[in-house]
Amino acid sequence: MMLPTESVDTRHLPPADRWPYWLEVTGRAVAPLAMTTEHAADFQGGARLIDLGGVQLTRFHYQSLTGRRTPKLIRQADPGIYQLALTLTGSSGISAARRHTMVGRDAFTLLDYGRPHQLFHHADQGGLAPAASATVVVPRSLLPLPANKIDRLAAGRLSGTEGMGALLAQHLNQLTRHPEQYAASEAPRLAGLTLDLVSALLARQLDLEAALPVDVRQQATLAQVRAFIDRHLGDPMLTPQTVADAHHVSLRSLHRLFAEEPDTVAQLIRRRRLERCRRDLADPRLRNRPVQAIGWRWGFTDKAHFSRAFRAAYGMSPRSYRAAHELARTVNPVARSDNRPPAYWPLTG
Structure with a gap:
């Protein structure tokens, strides 16, 4: 619901x-x-x-x-x-x-x-x-x-x-x-x-x-x-250390900030990168873009590492994932690959 x-x-x-x-x-x-x-x-x-x-x-x-x-x-x-x-x-x-x-x-x-x-x-x-x-x-x-x-x-x-x-x-x-x-x-x-x-x-x-409760500030x-990470997913140099440096905190403090979160900082970076790759692989407008280029776009500079990480997350290789979506569109050409609801005038502002 x-x-x-x-x-x-x-x-x-x-x-x-x-x-x-x-x-x-x-x-x-x-x-x-x-x-x-x-x-x-x-x-x-x-x-x-x-x-x-x-x-x-x-x-x-x-x-x-x-x-x-x-x-x-x-x-x-x-x-x-x-x-x-x-x-x-x-x-x-x-x-x-x-x-x-x-x-x-x-x-x-x-x-x-x-x-x-x-x-x-x-x-x-x-x-x-x-x-x-x-x-x-x-x-x-x-x-x-x-x-x-x-x-x-x-x-x-x-x-x-x-x-x-x-x-x-x-x-x-x-x-x-x-x-x-x-x-x-x-x-x-x-x-x-x-x-x-x-x-x-x-x-x-x-x-x-300084007057805010500690949990609100956290x-x-x-x-x-999270917003910084999302803006820099395409930077292959994005690491927990660079995130900490950008926010003027120690690496230990950054890890402590994520202690109660479901993902560590490194896991969040990897998961968000893979989500962006998965989205692009399913996008028919990018069907001619090489799989490796999509990995590069989102910070995966090593082809083998990208393939292993994607398979571990989604149960198939990036190439197989793209092929499955191509087949789905062939069988059902009216299906929307991005899963977005149709836009309509009242709520597009």
Whole structure:
């Protein structure tokens, strides 16, 4: 069973019902806003809502709109939450406590739903392409940082392309685009990891990393190490020592960091390289690329070592694996070799 997920698309409703339905969906996903749009007569929007248990992830796309979190709405109900919103497409901005911030593409902003604020998100290309965002909603009580410190970041701009911001953006994009790749039983672990990444991002912005619990810092460092490894899989010089050096820790400290993980550092490097090789071998677009060249691409410089490692992991040689996939495509030409779900407009942002 996959993660608890709900997908919505206003286009399935009569035009007159679309905007009221959108208000209901967004109010349920986060908290009620006083929203307006020029497209209320025929509003087009969609969302994918993922419940990790205490932590909510959502991927939205919609036509241009504005929203206000008013004192009246706050008096009616303060849900005690923060929302980190990552702008994927379009242009957006937020105003709160006399602070006005433009938020460009691939940047986060922090919203406190217990305080008044105003926001807008405009679509690209004169409204032809929808605006899109990915968000994470976390209870204030779950963040291990003082609320009065976090409030300094509200309505500000946080980079989604550098450091912890880039890791959180990658994490949100992966989960909200492909929740079917995760089992429902993984929700608590994913919720914990999401909280750790959010906490680490906010702590870094506030220069409060030392105030984070040790386990939160460890999980954030693990995420950084894994991302570094994934970025450098094609480097044949990638070893536990080079990973340690890149993160300014000793090799012993790096191994200690992985002590409770299912893989050692070396095993993780090998497994991720083999996964990339397996993906490329099954890709019909790369059918003319030599098997050895695929191994080279992902850091295997010795042909015999690559073949032995691949056979040990998957029970057949790289060449046999490619041939099996070629045969499968011949027998069933409509089969998708990459196992990705078909793309459809509402969730491609």
